[in-house]
Amino acid sequence: MSVPVTLTTSPKQKPAADSLGFGKFFTDHMFVLDYSSAKGWHDGRIIPYEPISLDPASKVFHYGQAIFEGLKAYITVDGEALLFRPDRNFARLNHSAERLCIPAIDEQQALEALKQLVEVDRAWIPAEAGTSLYIRPFIIATEADLGVDESTEYKFIIIMSPSGSYYAEGINPVKIMVEKKYVRAVVGGTGEAKTSGNYASSLISSKEAHEQGYSQTLWLDGKENKYVEEVGSMNIFFKINGTVVTPELTGSILPGITRDSMIQVLKHKNIPIEERHIAIDEVIDAHTNGTLEEVFGTGTAAVISPVGRLLWEGEELVINNEEIGDVSQLLYDTLTGIQSGKINDDFNWTIRLT
Amino acid sequence: MSVPVTLTTSPKQKPAADSLGFGKFFTDHMFVLDYSSAKGWHDGRIIPYEPISLDPASKVFHYGQAIFEGLKAYITVDGEALLFRPDRNFARLNHSAERLCIPAIDEQQALEALKQLVEVDRAWIPAEAGTSLYIRPFIIATEADLGVDESTEYKFIIIMSPSGSYYAEGINPVKIMVEKKYVRAVVGGTGEAKTSGNYASSLISSKEAHEQGYSQTLWLDGKENKYVEEVGSMNIFFKINGTVVTPELTGSILPGITRDSMIQVLKHKNIPIEERHIAIDEVIDAHTNGTLEEVFGTGTAAVISPVGRLLWEGEELVINNEEIGDVSQLLYDTLTGIQSGKINDDFNWTIRLT
Incomplete structure (x- = not known):
C-alpha cells in the first residue's frame, strides 16, 4: 500500500x-x-x-x-x-x-x-x-x-x-569523561525511551566534557552513581580479560539496535559476551591490573567508537595504547561490511529496496 | 523601554x-x-x-x-x-x-x-x-x-x-495516589528545572492515577523511593501535630513560587513551618497515630488543593475527614486576598499595572 x-x-x-x-x-x-x-x-x-x-x-x-x-x-x-x-x-x-x-x-x-x-x-x-x-x-x-x-x-x-563519515579517517579512539555530578536517567524514569527530554537533560554534561577536551560523557546509574550505563549517544562495551561485558538493560538504558547487533555478532564469532551490572570500580580495577583490553561505544552514527582515554575522578586512564582493539575492529568490519553489502548478511538484517 | x-x-x-x-x-x-x-x-x-x-x-x-x-x-x-x-x-x-x-x-x-x-x-x-x-x-x-x-x-x-476557577465550588479536597513504580526526577537530573521533559515523563503516572479515580500523583525521590517530593503540578505540605512540614529543595524538586509564598505567610502568622526530608513512612505513621492534621498541595493553578484521600500500597488514608483544614483555609484566603486586592499586600508581592 x-x-x-x-x-x-x-x-x-x-x-x-x-x-x-x-x-x-x-x-x-x-x-x-x-x-x-x-x-x-x-x-x-x-x-x-x-x-x-x-x-x-x-x-x-x-x-x-x-x-x-x-x-x-x-x-x-x-x-x-x-x-x-x-x-x-x-x-x-x-x-x-x-x-x-x-x-x-x-x-x-x-x-x-x-x-x-x-x-x-x-x-x-x-x-x-x-x-x-x-x-x-x-x-x-x-x-x-x-x-x-x-x-x-x-x-x-x-x-x-x-x-558524512563520522570519522574522516575511519574509526578513531575518543576521549570520554565519567560523569559524577549530573544524572541521565533513573529506573522508573524515561531512560529506556528515545524521548527528547533525555537529550535535553544531557546537554550540560556534554558541554562540560567538551570544555575539558572530552568528546562525550559516560553516565553512571542514577540511584547509586556506581554502575556504568551508557555514553552520550552510544551504548558501551568493555573487554576485560578476554570477555566482552556490556551493561544489562535495566530500564534506564537505551536498548541500542547497534548494541544488539554487536552482541549477536560476538556470539556468532564465539567471543565471550556478558550483559550484566558493571561498577565503574570494576573498570578502574581492571585497568589497574592490566586486564582492561578494550573499551568501545556502539551506535547508529559511528557504528563503533573505541575509547582511547577515560577520565575518572581527575585521573585519565589510557586504554589499549589509544589504539583500535582487535574486537572493535572485527565488529566494525563485520557491521559496515554487511551495511555496504561487501560481506554476506548472515543475520538477515538488511532490507534491499527494489 | x-x-x-x-x-x-x-x-x-x-x-x-x-x-x-x-x-x-x-x-x-x-x-x-x-x-x-x-x-x-x-x-x-x-x-x-x-x-x-x-x-x-x-x-x-x-x-x-x-x-x-x-x-x-x-x-x-x-x-x-x-x-x-x-x-x-x-x-x-x-x-x-x-x-x-x-x-x-x-x-x-x-x-x-x-x-x-x-x-x-x-x-x-x-x-x-x-x-x-x-x-x-x-x-x-x-x-x-x-x-x-x-x-x-x-x-x-x-x-x-x-x-476559570480551578474548582467551581472554591477549594475542594482531592484524591492523590502515591507513585511507587515511576520516578519523576532524581538529584543530578532536571527535577528543579521547569522543562518540558519532566512533564512528558510524568504523564503515564497521571494517566494510571486517573484510571484508578485519583486526580494526581505524589512523587517519591528517585534514589531511595522513600522521601516525599512533590505532587503532579504542585508542591506538597503536611501539618503534623501542629507543625507544617514541606520537603526541602534537594535539587530534584521544583522550587514553587506559591510554595515560597506559603512558607512566608506561615512564618508571618507564627505557624511552625519546617523544610526538611519527609519519608512517606512518617506521613503514614502520623496518620496512624492521629497527628496528620492536614495535607495540601500548592501551585499557581489552584493556589491550594487540600488532599482528602491518599492512596499508599493499596490502602486509602482519609485526611481531616476530607474537609478543608484551618491552615489550608487561612493560606488560601491570604493568598487569594492579596491577589484580588481584598487584603493588604504586606509582602510587596503584587505589581499593579498603571
Whole structure:
C-alpha cells in the first residue's frame, strides 16, 4: 500500500560528499502522518520538505511529548540501496510511545512508507565510503491546550539527511569523561525511551566534557552513581580479560539496535559476551591490573567508537595504547561490511529496496 | 523601554466566564523574542497570536530544549490589573535555562514586555471571582540541525489564556495516589528545572492515577523511593501535630513560587513551618497515630488543593475527614486576598499595572 506523493517543484542542490557532516542537510521530501483521537493515525503522505506550522500552545513545546528514532540507508558496493534493521527502529518507537502516552503507529505501514520515501529521494543517498543517508522518524504532540495531560493530536514525520563519515579517517579512539555530578536517567524514569527530554537533560554534561577536551560523557546509574550505563549517544562495551561485558538493560538504558547487533555478532564469532551490572570500580580495577583490553561505544552514527582515554575522578586512564582493539575492529568490519553489502548478511538484517 | 506592537485586525470573541476551563482559549496577541548566537536575544515584538512556522529538524522536536513558566494576572476588587510575583518567574526561567544550556534572558526586559502585553490584552483578564489570566512564557530551541548539542537559535514567547476557577465550588479536597513504580526526577537530573521533559515523563503516572479515580500523583525521590517530593503540578505540605512540614529543595524538586509564598505567610502568622526530608513512612505513621492534621498541595493553578484521600500500597488514608483544614483555609484566603486586592499586600508581592 503506497501513500500519495507530492513531488517538489524546486529540488535542492545536493551538497558535496566531503561537506556533509551530520544532520545539516535535508532531502527534498518528507513523510507526514497525522493523528487525532477521532480519526486515529491518518492521511499519510510524502510531500516536499517544508516547515511545520504549529500553534504556540502545542503540547510538544510545553510538555515534551516527543520521541524519535535514528537509522540509515546505504548504497552497497553493487549500487543497491539498503536499510539496516528498520523494523527494530519502529518497534522501539512504539516502545517509547507507550512510555510517553503517545498512540502506537502501525509498524509495517511505517516501514512501507519509509521505503517509499527513500525511493523518492534515492538520489540523495551518498555512495562514498563511510557516507550514508541518516533517517530521522519522530512523533510530536500538536494539540493546542495547556492542560498537563496527553495530547489528543500528533504528527509522525520522517526526514532524511545525507551524512558524512563520522570519522574522516575511519574509526578513531575518543576521549570520554565519567560523569559524577549530573544524572541521565533513573529506573522508573524515561531512560529506556528515545524521548527528547533525555537529550535535553544531557546537554550540560556534554558541554562540560567538551570544555575539558572530552568528546562525550559516560553516565553512571542514577540511584547509586556506581554502575556504568551508557555514553552520550552510544551504548558501551568493555573487554576485560578476554570477555566482552556490556551493561544489562535495566530500564534506564537505551536498548541500542547497534548494541544488539554487536552482541549477536560476538556470539556468532564465539567471543565471550556478558550483559550484566558493571561498577565503574570494576573498570578502574581492571585497568589497574592490566586486564582492561578494550573499551568501545556502539551506535547508529559511528557504528563503533573505541575509547582511547577515560577520565575518572581527575585521573585519565589510557586504554589499549589509544589504539583500535582487535574486537572493535572485527565488529566494525563485520557491521559496515554487511551495511555496504561487501560481506554476506548472515543475520538477515538488511532490507534491499527494489 | 517598550517593544513594537502589531495589533490584530481580527480580534477573537471572548469566551463566557463559565466556559473558560484551563489553557483552552488564548488572547489576541503574543510576545516573541528571537535569539541567534550572532545577535543574542533580539527583535522583541508584540504581534497577533498566530502559528509558529518551524523547520522539522528544529531541535525542540528532537532534543527537548524547552522550558516554561506559569503565572497569572488578576483583576482586583477595585478593577485594577495586577501580576503576582512575576520577577520570581523570570528568575526561575533563567535558572531552568542554565540547566538546559539555553542563553539567559534579560529578566527586567522580559517583565516590561509582559506588562506591555497584558496591557494590550487587558480586556481578556476575566474579573469573575476565582478567574484569572494565565500567562505562559516559554523558550524553545529552533535551530534546524540534528547534532546532539545546544541550539544556536531560540524563541522566547509569551502567550496568555483566560482561565476559570480551578474548582467551581472554591477549594475542594482531592484524591492523590502515591507513585511507587515511576520516578519523576532524581538529584543530578532536571527535577528543579521547569522543562518540558519532566512533564512528558510524568504523564503515564497521571494517566494510571486517573484510571484508578485519583486526580494526581505524589512523587517519591528517585534514589531511595522513600522521601516525599512533590505532587503532579504542585508542591506538597503536611501539618503534623501542629507543625507544617514541606520537603526541602534537594535539587530534584521544583522550587514553587506559591510554595515560597506559603512558607512566608506561615512564618508571618507564627505557624511552625519546617523544610526538611519527609519519608512517606512518617506521613503514614502520623496518620496512624492521629497527628496528620492536614495535607495540601500548592501551585499557581489552584493556589491550594487540600488532599482528602491518599492512596499508599493499596490502602486509602482519609485526611481531616476530607474537609478543608484551618491552615489550608487561612493560606488560601491570604493568598487569594492579596491577589484580588481584598487584603493588604504586606509582602510587596503584587505589581499593579498603571
